Amino acid sequence: MTKAWVEENVTRPMRRIGVGKLGMVQLYWNDYDKKNYVDAALFLTDLKRAGKIGAVSLTNFDTKRVKEMVDAGAEISTNQIQYSLLDRRPEKVMVDYCRQTGVGLLPYGVVAGGLLSDKYLDARAEDVVTNTSSLRKYASVIGQVGGYQWYQSLLRTLRAVGDKHDGASIANVASKWVLDSPAVPAIIVGARNANHVSDHLALFDFDLDADDRAAIASVLAKGAQPTEDAYTWERGGRW
Ligand SMILES: NC(=O)c1ccc[n+]([C@@H]2O[C@H](COP(=O)([O-])OP(=O)(O)OC[C@H]3O[C@@H](n4cnc5c(N)ncnc54)[C@H](OP(=O)(O)O)[C@@H]3O)[C@@H](O)[C@H]2O)c1
Structure with a gap:
């Protein structure tokens, strides 16, 4: 080098x-x-x-x-790095370090390849087609953090939060939750079409309040908690 x-x-x-x-x-x-x-x-x-x-x-x-x-x-x-409602490994140590030093986090996987969207609300596990490496990776993250039933309970909670905010989409609520992190100046969301783009723009029409955050935290607490830092699992370590 x-x-x-x-x-x-x-x-x-x-x-x-x-x-x-x-x-x-x-x-x-x-x-x-x-x-x-x-x-x-x-x-x-x-x-x-x-x-x-x-x-x-x-x-x-x-x-x-x-x-x-x-x-x-x-x-x-x-x-x-990957940072989402499904992947909270950055909260172990990275977010605090970033706050102290001013290094920003630029999260991907914020809507987990679409798994954190209305498309999968109440879907049966056997109907979820993970036909890309990206979707397979995000689906395996669900396996790490709580499994399919827990994941559906998370989607239902996000749907209820969105309904409270004029029908904001699950993708919006999931994105907002990440964007609200003090270490995150911006998020990456993989919009594939004009509908995704207009949906993402609605992200700035609402704010999550304390009740929303508490409802989401309650579901997250029922899942498995990460034990390692970001991208350790991908390098062969534990989640
Ligand atoms: N550094 C790294 O290792 C790394 C890893 C992964 C990604 N990235 C970066 O991040 C970018 C995005 O990738 P990602 O994995 O993070 O993708 P993502 O944003 O988690 O997922 C994109 C998928 O989510 C769905 N989606 C997006 N917006 C939506 C909306 N508003 N409502 C409903 N569904 C929505 C779409 O699925 P449908 O098409 O099924 O509707 C879309 O194909 C990549 O292009 C890459 O630049 C970096």
Whole structure:
């Protein structure tokens, strides 16, 4: 991991798309045993200071490794990780760390590939078709955190909360819950069509109140609680 290699891999896409600056570069690292991700983050920070990158970001790093990079002097804007009503692993330690340091979380999986939407409310388990790797992953998350009956009770609670707010969709309530986290400046939602887009825009028409949050917390408390940090399970660790 040399400075020249990082610089070349940032300037090559800039040349290809004909821009003088990349808005954001996200770093992912597979093998934590190789510590060169710290060097990579520092070289990216140099490129940011030189005006070639707007923001240096990470994806799927755990808190310990984000801290290593920040402590070494890397200027990290965000860490893109899975965070949703089904996946609350970031709340173990990452959210607090982000609040202290100003690193933002940029969550994906917020509506769990659509599993957190009205489409699956009251669906029978055998009718849920998990025909993409993404849906299979999010379905396996349901298996980790409470199973199908618990998941349906969560959907019913979200539906009741949405009904209280002029029929806000389950996707809206699930998205709002994540967006309300103090460490989350923005969320990623995979809109596939115009209906999804207009539905997501309705996200800003309501706020979750204390009763809503208590009703949701009560269902979450009945599920299994995460034991590890974000993206540890995906690297072969426990949920
Ligand atoms: N860094 C990483 O490791 C990582 C991993 C995953 C994703 N991502 C990023 O996140 C992006 C989004 O992926 P995701 O996995 O997070 O997807 P997602 O937003 O959890 O799910 C997208 C699916 O949810 C359903 N949906 C979206 N909006 C809806 C709405 N308003 N109402 C009802 N259903 C709705 C749609 O399903 P239907 O088509 O069935 O309606 C859509 O295909 C990706 O493109 C990628 O950039 C990053």
